[in-house]
Amino acid sequence: MTHKSSQGETGIIQRYFAPLAEHTPGAFGLSDDAGLIATKDGMELVLTVDMIVEDVHFLPNSDPGDIAYKALSVNVSDLCAKGAEASVYLLSIALSGTPDPNWLKKLSEGFADAQTDFDCTLLGGDTVHTTGPVTLSVTAAGFVPKGRMVHRTGAREGDRVYVTGTIGDAALGLAFLQGAGAEFLSAEQGEHLSGRHKRPQPCLRAIPVVRAYANAAMDISDGLLGDFAKLCAASKLGGFINSADVPLSDAAAHWLAKDPDRLGDIVTGGDDYEVLMCIPEKKIPAFERDCVSAGLQISSIGCIASRSEGVRALDNEGDTLEFKHPSYDHF
Amino acid sequence: MTHKSSQGETGIIQRYFAPLAEHTPGAFGLSDDAGLIATKDGMELVLTVDMIVEDVHFLPNSDPGDIAYKALSVNVSDLCAKGAEASVYLLSIALSGTPDPNWLKKLSEGFADAQTDFDCTLLGGDTVHTTGPVTLSVTAAGFVPKGRMVHRTGAREGDRVYVTGTIGDAALGLAFLQGAGAEFLSAEQGEHLSGRHKRPQPCLRAIPVVRAYANAAMDISDGLLGDFAKLCAASKLGGFINSADVPLSDAAAHWLAKDPDRLGDIVTGGDDYEVLMCIPEKKIPAFERDCVSAGLQISSIGCIASRSEGVRALDNEGDTLEFKHPSYDHF
Numbered sequence: 221m222t223h224k225s226s227q228g229e230t231g232i233i234q235r236y237f238a239p240l241a242e243h244t245p246g247a248f249g250l251s252d253d254a255g256l257i258a259t260k261d262g263m264e265l266v267l268t269v270d271m272i273v274e275d276v277h278f279l280p281n282s283d284p285g286d287i288a289y290k291a292l293s294v295n296v297s298d299l300c301a302k303g304a305e306a307s308v309y310l311l312s313i314a315l316s317g318t319p320d321p322n323w324l325k326k327l328s329e330g331f332a333d334a335q336t337d338f339d340c341t342l343l344g345g346d347t348v349h350t351t352g353p354v355t356l357s358v359t360a361a362g363f364v365p366k367g368r369m370v371h372r373t374g375a376r377e378g379d380r381v382y383v384t385g386t387i388g389d390a391a392l393g394l395a396f397l398q399g400a401g402a403e404f405l406s407a408e409q410g411e412h413l414s415g416r417h418k419r420p421q422p423c424l425r426a427i428p429v430v431r432a433y434a435n436a437a438m439d440i441s442d443g444l445l446g447d448f449a450k451l452c453a454a455s456k457l458g459g460f461i462n463s464a465d466v467p468l469s470d471a472a473a474h475w476l477a478k479d480p481d482r483l484g485d486i487v488t489g490g491d492d493y494e495v496l497m498c499i500p501e502k503k504i505p506a507f508e509r510d511c512v513s514a515g516l517q518i519s520s521i522g523c524i525a526s527r528s529e530g531v532r533a534l535d536n537e538g539d540t541l542e543f544k545h546p547s548y549d550h551f
Numbered sequence: 552m553t554h555k556s557s558q559g560e561t562g563i564i565q566r567y568f569a570p571l572a573e574h575t576p577g578a579f580g581l582s583d584d585a586g587l588i589a590t591k592d593g594m595e596l597v598l599t600v601d602m603i604v605e606d607v608h609f610l611p612n613s614d615p616g617d618i619a620y621k622a623l624s625v626n627v628s629d630l631c632a633k634g635a636e637a638s639v640y641l642l643s644i645a646l647s648g649t650p651d652p653n654w655l656k657k658l659s660e661g662f663a664d665a666q667t668d669f670d671c672t673l674l675g676g677d678t679v680h681t682t683g684p685v686t687l688s689v690t691a692a693g694f695v696p697k698g699r700m701v702h703r704t705g706a707r708e709g710d711r712v713y714v715t716g717t718i719g720d721a722a723l724g725l726a727f728l729q730g731a732g733a734e735f736l737s738a739e740q741g742e743h744l745s746g747r748h749k750r751p752q753p754c755l756r757a758i759p760v761v762r763a764y765a766n767a768a769m770d771i772s773d774g775l776l777g778d779f780a781k782l783c784a785a786s787k788l789g790g791f792i793n794s795a796d797v798p799l800s801d802a803a804a805h806w807l808a809k810d811p812d813r814l815g816d817i818v819t820g821g822d823d824y825e826v827l828m829c830i831p832e833k834k835i836p837a838f839e840r841d842c843v844s845a846g847l848q849i850s851s852i853g854c855i856a857s858r859s860e861g862v863r864a865l866d867n868e869g870d871t872l873e874f875k876h877p878s879y880d881h882f
């Protein structure tokens with residue numbers, strides 16, 4: 221109902237987005253109204269969508285390359301935790317004012333980096349105008365062998381709870397970017413933490429072990445404790461996490477040692493994009509062996525219990541820890 | 552990076568969106584991070600996405616049921632024009648402030664109406680907060696027999712150009728809602744035109760004939776002339792549209808007779824969601840017969856020509872018509 225400017229929607233699409241689709245067989249150079257996914261025998265398709273909004277999910281002065289990278293990363297992370305390999309994605313983006321060519325160039329470079337890292341390509345999209353903050357919605361599609369998608373609902377009492385990688389880096393990285401922690405951290409440590417906030421890495425190496433061994437899995441986006449509680453609720457069970465077993469990077473461990481109150485940020489802050497998995501006891505030896513072979517860092521951090529036990533984080537003495545906001549909620 | 556409120560993201564999803572997914576086998580009650588599409592032998596999957604923004608695509612005081620209906624409709628329309636039957640959709644939505652339960656209820660009712668009308672259901676989504684206008688992104692997925700997706704690129708010189716239904720109603724409907732035309736139209740005519748703006752109907756009946764007969768097709772969303780020009784460009788050809796042959800509803804014909812300047816709105820205004828098809832001469836008898844059997848209203852409005860002829864709309868004397876904005880562009 222408003223609009224018109226010089227660059228043109230078609231020009232923007234062809235200049236900045238079509239190169240991201242040039243190796244996607246079903247994208248037809250983004251010249252059509254829709255993209256095509258050739259199905260594969262014996263495989264099903266997993267779809268997920270995440271929307272990110274300036275001021276809410278990223279700071280207004282964020283590097284557009286980082287915004288793009290993260291937008292694709294968080295979707296690929298969802299697919300990984302379901303045992304699915306990302307294949308293609310669609311991008312809808314609302315831009316305000318007259319789009320800055322330099323900003324768009326950096327955005328498309330961020331998507332190009334992420335595509336290379338995650339082995340998926342652009343299938344299609346929509347580019348529109350907004351009167352508000354820049355808003356991106358990425359829908360990613362990935363393949364999983366028929367019947368092998370891993371759900372949140374499949375946990376069983378007695379399952380061991382594992383996480384990949386290290387937890388809390390992104391939340392501490394955001395705090396660092398907002399001015400905290402400089403007195404405790406080396407430049408390198410600060411860089412490590414903020415890097416994990418800016419360009420989270422979906423855990424691609426987890427895909428085969430999730431498929432092969434997990435009763436239930438999900439990626440950690442809204443905070444370890446809150447997401448663990450969601451998985452337990454979906455499985456109609458309870459569970460424990462031993463906070464001392466939560467894996468920390470050197471930088472996070474260093475900061476926490478100087479400032480123990482940061483434990484809340486670490487276990488509830490979110491943006492980890494690690495995989496939380498529930499592994500039945502009898503499969504643990506094979507699971508751990510395959511993780512080693514795959515070079516996948518995992519940590520056993522707790523177990524699944526009956527519903528009546530509730531969902532709890534325990535300290536070294538086995539006492540329940542309390543946090544103000546167990547996980548991120550938009551409303 | 553901001554907030555918290557009472558209703559909760561999970562509460563909103565379970566109350567307003569989960570009912571839309573209760574008959575989607577792969578949605579798992581929206582309790583998981585991703586949805587599953589069971590593939591079908593001999594079929595491929597077509598995906599499309601459209602983003603709609605308050606103030607840009609709909610007026611701030613619009614009925615939320617209409618917003619929802621249109622958001623799904625425009626995507627299903629894209630699929631129809633590619634010969635694909637909608638199966639499922641994903642919805643990402645950015646809401647500002649504290650979401651009004653009544654607004655959300657009406658929104659979900661609009662999606663429920665559209666689902667029933669278009670025979671598809673919700674697979675998944677994402678609900679986030681925004682500091683700006685309400686923004687929805689709908690990704691729809693539909694099945695098409697292998698190798699049968701119809702493209703913009705397939706037109707051949709000499710193809711007849713057809714459109715379904717009537718053109719211009721939605722653009723006139725928007726003008727009517729903004730205060731124009733009341734002196735020319737009956738209440739019923741105004742209602743008809745504004746209804747087509749508020750709740751466009753994707754042309755489901757066109758799917759089998761598009762698949763069976765069209766060399767090229769697309770849905771008309773940004774205006775007949777501009778979209779026809781895009782199809783010609785994608786096919787590297789030119790073409791003509793005879794403006795006198797463009798099919799009009801009684802209401803549109805009535806308004807145009809009183810106010811001939813409205814022809815621009817009709818052929819360039821957009822939001823028609825009818826299907827533009829290029830049919831090779833030798834298939835026309837069978838095509839027209841099948842359209843009659845299917846109860847599908849079609850009109851022959853022009854033809855595909857060589858590239859050197861350009862893309863033109865002709866008046867009754869065969870002279871080229873000129874319009875200020877041949878189609879809608881966001882930038």
